[in-house]
Amino acid sequence: MSKIKSNKNGTRKDVIISKAARLFREKGYSASSMRDLAEEVGVEAASLYNHISSKSEILQEICFKVANKFMSHIEAIDNSPRDSIAKIEAVLRFHVQQMIHHYEEVYVSDREWKHLVDPYLSNYQNQRRTYRQRMAQIIENGIQKGEIKIIDAPTAVLIMLHAVSGIESWHRSKKKISGELLEENMLMILIDGLRSNK
Amino acid sequence: MSKIKSNKNGTRKDVIISKAARLFREKGYSASSMRDLAEEVGVEAASLYNHISSKSEILQEICFKVANKFMSHIEAIDNSPRDSIAKIEAVLRFHVQQMIHHYEEVYVSDREWKHLVDPYLSNYQNQRRTYRQRMAQIIENGIQKGEIKIIDAPTAVLIMLHAVSGIESWHRSKKKISGELLEENMLMILIDGLRSNK
DNA sequence: GAAAACGACTAACGAATGTTAGTATATTAC
DNA sequence: GTAATATACTAACATTCGTTAGTCGTTTTC
Numbered sequence: 001m002s003k004i005k006s007n008k009n010g011t012r013k014d015v016i017i018s019k020a021a022r023l024f025r026e027k028g029y030s031a032s033s034m035r036d037l038a039e040e041v042g043v044e045a046a047s048l049y050n051h052i053s054s055k056s057e058i059l060q061e062i063c064f065k066v067a068n069k070f071m072s073h074i075e076a077i078d079n080s081p082r083d084s085i086a087k088i089e090a091v092l093r094f095h096v097q098q099m100i101h102h103y104e105e106v107y108v109s110d111r112e113w114k115h116l117v118d119p120y121l122s123n124y125q126n127q128r129r130t131y132r133q134r135m136a137q138i139i140e141n142g143i144q145k146g147e148i149k150i151i152d153a154p155t156a157v158l159i160m161l162h163a164v165s166g167i168e169s170w171h172r173s174k175k176k177i178s179g180e181l182l183e184e185n186m187l188m189i190l191i192d193g194l195r196s197n198k
Numbered sequence: 199m200s201k202i203k204s205n206k207n208g209t210r211k212d213v214i215i216s217k218a219a220r221l222f223r224e225k226g227y228s229a230s231s232m233r234d235l236a237e238e239v240g241v242e243a244a245s246l247y248n249h250i251s252s253k254s255e256i257l258q259e260i261c262f263k264v265a266n267k268f269m270s271h272i273e274a275i276d277n278s279p280r281d282s283i284a285k286i287e288a289v290l291r292f293h294v295q296q297m298i299h300h301y302e303e304v305y306v307s308d309r310e311w312k313h314l315v316d317p318y319l320s321n322y323q324n325q326r327r328t329y330r331q332r333m334a335q336i337i338e339n340g341i342q343k344g345e346i347k348i349i350d351a352p353t354a355v356l357i358m359l360h361a362v363s364g365i366e367s368w369h370r371s372k373k374k375i376s377g378e379l380l381e382e383n384m385l386m387i388l389i390d391g392l393r394s395n396k
Numbered sequence: 397g398a399a400a401a402c403g404a405c406t407a408a409c410g411a412a413t414g415t416t417a418g419t420a421t422a423t424t425a426c
Numbered sequence: 427g428t429a430a431t432a433t434a435c436t437a438a439c440a441t442t443c444g445t446t447a448g449t450c451g452t453t454t455t456c
């Protein structure tokens with residue numbers, strides 16, 4: 001069998017991980033076998049192990065690549081000079097765009113991280129918790145400055161993050177509105193729900 | 199081994215399904231084995247088959263029990279005399295309450311339905327689509343009457359349904375606010391995001 | 397052009413999977 | 427009390443699982 005094509009998407013390992021993301025998104029991590037993945041890649045199952053060390057490693061790569069990207073983004077936003085609403089808006093726009101353009105990996109990271117094993121599982125959970133606390137803190141600040149209505153900040157975070165993950169349905173939809181329009185609609189509903197009524 | 203206790207939760211089959219919902223929620227359908235479930239129930243794996251015909255049947259029971267409940271509820275709400283905002287609010291309150299009080303089953307139905315097999319899979323997907331269209335229609339009506347701001351109704355539905363499913367995180371949270379408070383916060387953010395600004 | 401590295405293959409492993417068959421015991425119905 | 431039903435058990439089945447070992451051709455390196 002010919003070798004894995006690697007001209008476009010980086011290394012052969014990258015190709016495997018990319019195909020795995022698609023597969024895991026579609027069937028879930030546990031229901032996806034290494035033989036399924038091999039077929040997707042166009043190779044025998046055993047050959048995959050020339051590039052990766054285990055099925056679990058693939059999930060780790062996907063999850064932490066996504067987590068790191070989000071973590072460094074929120075840090076940049078939070079350190080920039082904007083008011084709280086604008087920070088939340090920027091964070092949400094990033095979520096929507098990532099969900100639209102890197103759907104498979106972001107989705108897998110969001111839904112399949114439970115199948116990570118320690119110490120990666122604990123590590124991921126910590127990052128996730130930290131990220132949410134950071135968002136909640138931005139909202140708290142906004143409440144104190146009167147920009148944001150008085151609500152439970154963790155609840156607001158929870159709503160916004162899960163709302164964005166609903167873009168999964170948008171991807172599956174037949175007649176979908178454009179990505180830009182989706183982004184504007186999402187932001188309009190979520191941000192207006194936050195803003196203090198005055 | 200002693201028989202499955204069935205005094206409290208209905209038939210023995212009900213006990214199995216209830217334990218399965220907890221297990222599927224925690225580990226996912228595919229990663230939960232019949233031997234896992236058997237241990238949870240306190241019985242050997244083969245014994246489960248005196249009460250259910252397959253692993254798949256358990257998932258079917260969970261999914262359709264939940265789907266039917268939501269479907270009949272939205273029908274009742276939609277046929278009642280309220281304005282559109284009040285209808286959406288009633289639907290969302292039901293979602294929040296179900297997610298709080300019947301967490302395991304609602305969660306499993308929402309996240310694991312992909313593992314249903316035809317014809318149940320198609321059936322479930324149809325019900326899901328119908329439900330969302332019904333919600334979207336309520337919102338469309340609200341827009342036409344000026345109660346609701348001009349947004350893409352399917353997007354609004356998608357946001358609200360996924361936002362509610364975020365209650366999963368609330369369940370896992372250590373220091374959680376009360377269920378009533380959670381409900382009020384959710385409604386405040388989501389409904390205010392819908393209402394027309396006038 | 398020889399040596400080294402890469403990456404595909406076949407074959408097989410032990411473990412785990414959902415499920416069935418057959419049997420024994422406890423509960424229920426008459 | 428006896429017959430029938432319900433429900434537990436042990437043992438085993440055919441598959442599928444992730445993964446390893448060993449081999450051989452191809453590509454890269456110098």
